[in-house]
Amino acid sequence: MSITEEVLAKIPGSPLEGLRRVDALWKALREETIPVPNVVDTCGSDLDSVDWDIVICGGTLGILIGAALVRKGWRVTLIERGILKGREQEWNISRQELNTFIELGLLSEEELENAIATQFNPVRVSFSEGADIFVKDVLNTGVNPVYLLEKLKQFFLENGGNLIENTPFENVVIHPNGVCVNRSITARLMLDAMGYFSPVVQQARQGKKPDGVCLVVGTCAKGFTQNESGDLIASFTPIQKQCQYFWEAFPARDGRTTYLFTYLDADRDRFSLETLFDDYFKLLPEYQNIELDQLEFVRALFGFFPCYRQSPLKLEWDRILAIGDSSGSQSPLSFGGFGAMVRHLKRLTNGIDEALQSEMLNYSALSLLQPYQPNLSVTWLFQRSMSVGMNQKATPDQINQLLVAVFAEMQQLGEPVLKPFLQDVVQFIPLSQTLLKTGISHPGLVLKIIPHVGIFALLDWMLHYFNLAVFSALYAIAQHFKPPLSPTQQYVWNRWVDAWQYGSGNDYVGY
Structure with a gap:
């Protein structure tokens, strides 16, 4: 019996059966055997x-x-x-x-x-061999x-x-x-x-096929000695199985929720969610400094999330x-x-x-x-830089080293740069500041990104980066321009303004 079978068997609701159903869907997605409906x-x-x-x-x-x-x-x-x-x-x-x-x-x-x-504070950002970064009021509310x-x-x-x-x-x-x-x-x-x-x-x-997938497994359990703060993203292991493992942890009403997730492609040879769960249980004691037998598992959590460059659909x-x-x-x-x-x-x-x-x-x-939102599209390169292809070569600590460098520069630039990014809001000026400082301070790491992500992905990213600047400028201009329009024209104009606002991250109001 595997460690996943052993632990999940003790959780009410037969989560092992559900895990294997989701795994069958993940396998069908990789093998392109999911029938196309006609509804x-x-x-x-x-x-x-x-x-x-x-x-x-x-x-x-x-x-x-x-x-x-x-x-x-x-x-x-x-x-x-x-x-x-x-x-x-x-x-x-x-x-x-x-x-x-x-x-x-x-x-x-x-x-x-x-x-x-x-509600809890703070949340931590932590990567192997890097200094921990603590921020308040980001994803700290359940x-x-x-x-x-x-x-x-x-x-x-x-x-x-x-x-x-x-x-x-x-x-x-x-x-x-x-x-x-x-x-x-x-x-x-x-x-x-x-x-x-x-x-x-x-x-x-x-x-x-999706252009990228995020696999996630986790549990909610009682028995943790420390449950007053959370982890927004943490990594303490090198690349393994052609993946970089990341962790999240949040206090919950009935325990502490911990997730293990990774970004990958939908190659048919990728491992199963059950395999990822095995690694979760093997690494959890080191991650949270606690033995499995000290925990009472309340729920098992698992899933996979496909994403497409052609989005929003x-x-x-x-x-x-x-x-x-x-x-x-x-x-x-x-x-x-x-x-x-x-x-x-x-x-x-x-x-x-x-x-x-x-x-x-x-x-x-x-x-x-x-609408097309360049601030979402630019994050594709970030996801790509945090993943490894099935046949791609990468040094074991390459992703951790890159993330340590980037987040250190964002921390130095302060919360106006760091907090929006941690809440999925990418804005042109903060992004440009981060890229410039990282490029100057860590040119070797930046140069490694080009062969890792590929020249075509980089050129595609540059287009979205340029559009991010354009959308920022258009939204600023639109605030001072109220044309007289018919109802139909007004609908179109309002949607353009919305696209410029959200596509440039200008809907962020300092959460």
Whole structure:
């Protein structure tokens, strides 16, 4: 019996079975054997009637936008394949970001405080042989998903929303005047909030392999002697199995959550999640300075998150918009679906509201709601520099040495540079300062990046870096330019301004 089998057998809920189901999907993804679904169709004739303004498919993150849209007065129905409820494991986020729920009128201040399960400071950034860096108020708040989703669910229903549970999405037919989901639910617009493996997204991508994957395993356990602070990213081992291992740790209501994650490609010879879990249990005692037999494991956590350079995803169908994890709008570094959804919640709510008011529901108009964002695209090079190809040669400490150097320079530049980056917000001036200082102080390390990531990846990155500067300038100009426009033109202009703001990281307000 492996160490993973031994430990997971003691955790309620048969997590080993679930792990092996996810592993089978990971294997099918690597071997390109996942069938491409055919769930989206079109019809040239109008629907006889349209019952709803919006139908949302997928409730876990869909309820966030659903509650915001009923608050705007729209008729919304939401379908969820199971019962709409949150998981036991907290969602970690920065406290200031949660004010979005108050600003949108979805939660009272008291309800928001009740949704917070844990708060702690500081969080640490640590790499082998480098000095530890400590920062405050970054991903230091654990939200109770059970409470949060229940409150949003109640708000949604009390404000006229319609919830259909235990109803999986089957298909959608697009008509000139609306969509018909599961042959019975008609609406003007469909929002796809079904996550990474949404059948709509799978059909749109036509079986394309992801450009990168993040594998994650972890547990929540009781018995840790130190549980007052967290680790945002930590590494203490060299490259092994053609991967660099990274760790996260956060205090939780019922113990301490620790994750092991790594960035890699979807090569068919990559190892399984169960293999990664074996390494997790072997390395956890050294990471947290505690023996396994001193811990009582409460939950097992595991998954893999594919990402594509062609993101956010622009669907080529009218009247369907991908949101949340379906859209791929989260960073290829953090894969923070909840955090990304909260960050874009106001933008999406206002944009969808305007689209419905001005009947801007064709694919080209909706694609403006998931625009190209250069501040996300530049992070692709960072992910690439933190991963190793299956047949690529790299010195064992290459990635750790690079990260030690980069984060040391960011720390010297101060929190205005360090904290936005740690919250997945890349801005042109802080990025330029970091690159310049790192290049001057560590030219040898920088030169190693070029053969590691490849010249074409570097040239592609330079284009996104240039666009980051352009978007920053355009957003600054747009603040002083209010052209007189028709409602249709105003919709397009507002989406451009949103793209420039979020694509340059100027939505960051000093969280």
